Amino acid sequence: MSVYQLKSRFQNILRPLVRSLASRGVTANQVTSVAAAVSVALGLFLSVAPLPHWFLLVPVWFLLRMGLNAIDGMLAREHGQKSILGAYLNEIGDVVSDVALYLPFALIDSNGLMPAMAVIFLSALTEFTGVLGQTVGASRRYDGPLGKSDRAVLFGALGIFVAAGGTFAGWTSWLWAVVALLLVWTIINRISAGIREAVAR
Numbered sequence: 001m002s003v004y005q006l007k008s009r010f011q012n013i014l015r016p017l018v019r020s021l022a023s024r025g026v027t028a029n030q031v032t033s034v035a036a037a038v039s040v041a042l043g044l045f046l047s048v049a050p051l052p053h054w055f056l057l058v059p060v061w062f063l064l065r066m067g068l069n070a071i072d073g074m075l076a077r078e079h080g081q082k083s084i085l086g087a088y089l090n091e092i093g094d095v096v097s098d099v100a101l102y103l104p105f106a107l108i109d110s111n112g113l114m115p116a117m118a119v120i121f122l123s124a125l126t127e128f129t130g131v132l133g134q135t136v137g138a139s140r141r142y143d144g145p146l147g148k149s150d151r152a153v154l155f156g157a158l159g160i161f162v163a164a165g166g167t168f169a170g171w172t173s174w175l176w177a178v179v180a181l182l183l184v185w186t187i188i189n190r191i192s193a194g195i196r197e198a199v200a201r
């Protein structure tokens with residue numbers, strides 16, 4: 001089970017807004033670019049922010065970003081805005097945004113820097129693995145258990161924890177270890193599902 005499986009319900013809620021944006025000339029690529037730019041700006045700000053309560057912006061932005069990601073996809077598919085550039089912007093923008101938003105958590109605890117960086121690397125690798133499905137004759141794979149939407153919930157919860165005054169300690173290394181294992185599981189699932197789909201086709 002993955003949060004990604006709730007995407008269709010989320011899209012139904014946003015569809016009237018998407019129609020309105022399309023009628024005003026807003027493009028999918030504009031939405032994608034704005035989401036990536038704000039993510040990078042927020043990540044940089046949190047990396048130097050002196051007060052932990054600013055981390056409350058993380059769950060708020062993750063929710064808004066999920067909405068923007070759904071909107072750009074719907075604009076592309078349902079309003080004739082699919083493009084090769086858009087495909088590149090979407091995939092690269094997501095990975096860059098994730099790295100920027102996860103990095104502040106790696107910088108909170110110097111003792112946990114390397115485990116957190118490993119999680120960031122594996123997160124990027126899961127998306128790379130998902131995209132590779134298209135190169136072997138399968139679809140873009142979104143299999144869990146720790147896809148992009150699931151990681152948004154995880155890091156959003158961590159943002160609330162930090163904003164509430166929580167501190168990272170010895171248990172943090174165990175957290176990163178569990179997350180890393182779930183990411184490896186996700187990578188294996190995406191590879192396996194991609195192979196099965198490609199063979200079936």
